[in-house]
Amino acid sequence: MKVRLFDSLTRSLRDLETAEPGVVRMYACGPTVYLPAHIGNFRANVCWDVVRRTLELLGWRVRKVMNITDVGHLTRDDTADGGEDKMEVTARKEGVDPLAVAQRYIDRFHADRRALRILDAEAYPRATEHVPGMIALIERLVARGHAYVVGGNVYFEVATFPAYGRLSGNSVDALVAGARVEPHPDKRHPADFALWKTDPSHLQQWDSPWGRGFPGWHIECSVMSVELLGTETLDLHTGGEDHLFPHHECEIAQSEGGRGVPFSRFWLHNRFMNVEGRRMGKSLGNYWTLDDLVAKGFDPVAVRYLLLSVQYRQPMNFTLEGVAGAKASVDRIRGAVRNLVEDPGAPPLAPAEAGEFDALEEGFRAALAEDFNTSAALGKVFDAVRKVNARGPFDPAGAARVRALFGTFDRVLDVLREDAPRAGGAPDSAIDALVAERQEARRARDFARADALRKRLDDLGVVLEDTPRGPRWTRR
RNA sequence: GGCGGCAUAGCCAAGUGGUAAGGCAACGGAUUGCAAAUCCGUUAUCCCCCGGUUCGAAUCCGGGUGCCGCCUCCA
Numbered sequence: 442m443k444v445r446l447f448d449s450l451t452r453s454l455r456d457l458e459t460a461e462p463g464v465v466r467m468y469a470c471g472p473t474v475y476l477p478a479h480i481g482n483f484r485a486n487v488c489w490d491v492v493r494r495t496l497e498l499l500g501w502r503v504r505k506v507m508n509i510t511d512v513g514h515l516t517r518d519d520t521a522d523g524g525e526d527k528m529e530v531t532a533r534k535e536g537v538d539p540l541a542v543a544q545r546y547i548d549r550f551h552a553d554r555r556a557l558r559i560l561d562a563e564a565y566p567r568a569t570e571h572v573p574g575m576i577a578l579i580e581r582l583v584a585r586g587h588a589y590v591v592g593g594n595v596y597f598e599v600a601t602f603p604a605y606g607r608l609s610g611n612s613v614d615a616l617v618a619g620a621r622v623e624p625h626p627d628k629r630h631p632a633d634f635a636l637w638k639t640d641p642s643h644l645q646q647w648d649s650p651w652g653r654g655f656p657g658w659h660i661e662c663s664v665m666s667v668e669l670l671g672t673e674t675l676d677l678h679t680g681g682e683d684h685l686f687p688h689h690e691c692e693i694a695q696s697e698g699g700r701g702v703p704f705s706r707f708w709l710h711n712r713f714m715n716v717e718g719r720r721m722g723k724s725l726g727n728y729w730t731l732d733d734l735v736a737k738g739f740d741p742v743a744v745r746y747l748l749l750s751v752q753y754r755q756p757m758n759f760t761l762e763g764v765a766g767a768k769a770s771v772d773r774i775r776g777a778v779r780n781l782v783e784d785p786g787a788p789p790l791a792p793a794e795a796g797e798f799d800a801l802e803e804g805f806r807a808a809l810a811e812d813f814n815t816s817a818a819l820g821k822v823f824d825a826v827r828k829v830n831a832r833g834p835f836d837p838a839g840a841a842r843v844r845a846l847f848g849t850f851d852r853v854l855d856v857l858r859e860d861a862p863r864a865g866g867a868p869d870s871a872i873d874a875l876v877a878e879r880q881e882a883r884r885a886r887d888f889a890r891a892d893a894l895r896k897r898l899d900d901l902g903v904v905l906e907d908t909p910r911g912p913r914w915t916r917r
Numbered sequence: 918g919g920c921g922g923c924a925u926a927g928c929c930a931a932g933u934g935g936u937a938a939g940g941c942a943a944c945g946g947a948u949u950g951c952a953a954a955u956c957c958g959u960u961a962u963c964c965c966c967c968g969g970u971u972c973g974a975a976u977c978c979g980g981g982u983g984c985c986g987c988c989u990c991c992a
Contacts, residue, residue, distance in 0.1 A: 680992070683986080687987095687988080750930080773954095816929095816939075820930095820938050907949075907951095
């Protein structure tokens with residue numbers, strides 16, 4: 442099946458084509474680890490997880506790499522006195538060194554990521570481990586006339602790269618015309634950006650031909666992506682819409698200026714999400730972390746569902762009401778599989794019926810293949826849910842077909858599996874005993890006692906259902 | 918000042934020329950000892966507003982209004 446995706450650079454839907462048939466080399470811009478990631482960061486991560494899982498479902502092999510920015514970068518790409526380094530700010534505040542800060546938030550990022558069922562990337566390269574490669578690329582840029590050295594700092598000269606601005610839809614002139622690009626004493630052009638800063642006072646510093654200092658923010662991605670994926674032209678490069686400019690614009694200029702080949706065949710950018718109708722951001726401090734939501738009793742899987750329920754290229758509004766609704770949706774999907782009754786005496790699937798299931802599976806794949814339209818894909822999932830719930834018992838072959846269908850859905854969604862119950866709850870054996878006791882009461886038609894026992898179970902966080910095949914319980 | 922996006926029921930949201938998917942919530946019915954789950958039904962004569970193109974527009978074009986994003990660290 443052809444996959445069409447929206448390429449930010451050409452602003453068009455294009456069929457996915459890669460250098461190596463059947464293999465996608467994908468690079469995702471990852472977190473800067475000086476604060477816990479918030480739910481907006483994870484929207485991006487879930488989006489790229491959906492991309493990766495969709496491609497794998499459709500038969501591609503995906504090599505995904507995500508960087509970890511563990512070098513502090515200035516809050517302003519300015520003279521050395523112009524800004525503060527955020528890693529260093531956190532390090533000072535917490536009284537530890539920057540690497541300890543980084544490690545703490547890296548660990549937390551991965552814990553949250555796993556809770557949200559975002560599959561492992563092939564590698565998570567850290568900027569601090571790839572400085573020599575960055576220096577090499579910067580030297581190459583200087584040698585090729587794309588960069589210049591001023592007082593130990595190295596700047597990329599945008600005037601030498603005519604395509605600068607193409608990704609973000611700006612021309613260099615337009616960027617200057619905008620009031621927000623200020624003239625800079627060292628820069629030949631206000632839009633020139635730093636590749637290397639010499640600064641002996643910076644906590645993290647490395648030797649370079651231009652002095653002891655640290656790399657500019659953008660250069661790490663140009664270097665690590667190529668080193669880890671083993672190609673100078675990536676197939677897919679992803680990031681948030683905020684990265685269109687300047688980050689990815691600069692990556693393209695550096696990479697193509699230094700190497701002379703296109704940096705990536707496709708650029709994907711996710712739209713931001715708002716929280717309760719307002720924008721969120723690290724610097725605004727109004728963000729939810731996953732821990733915050735778990736503390737409110739929400740299931741990370743519900744969060745995952747909510748984040749993937751809106752297509753990546755649409756802005757989404759995150760609300761607590763939405764998380765609760767997402768949990769209900771997940772329970773409904775799970776219910777279809779859980780309630781499926783397999784009976785050897787049940788009628789087998791009629792050809793038309795089987796055809797409908799096939800069509801739903803095909804529709805699911807097709808929706809995702811069209812620029813990862815998860816909303817439309819979920820429509821197919823719920824059509825299947827209703828069909829299964831309405832049908833009654835399935836014969837073994839039919840049951841297998843239905844389970845396979847939901848297995849296909851879940852290769853992308855990954856919401857069916859239930860997490861292990863949280864520690865501290867009543868043991869299963871105690872719950873089973875209460876359920877059995879209630880059954881006794883019901884048999885004796887002592888409904889007052891039965892209802893009292895239901896209430897006790899409810900207090901233990903147990904949802905009890907009486908089915909035609911006997912009672913069944915789940916943890917809330 | 919430059920660049921870009923979005924406006925569909927109470928909420929989330931699909932749909933890019935052929936007469937409004939799906940989810941949550943709500944209500945009615947079936948079912949149940951009561952529930953839960955499930956099924957059936959109801960909930961947008963209409964897709965921000967005005968004008969245009971067309972046999973036909975939520976979908977295309979023009980204008981307007983509102984909201985949002987990037988241009989500075991940020992998914």
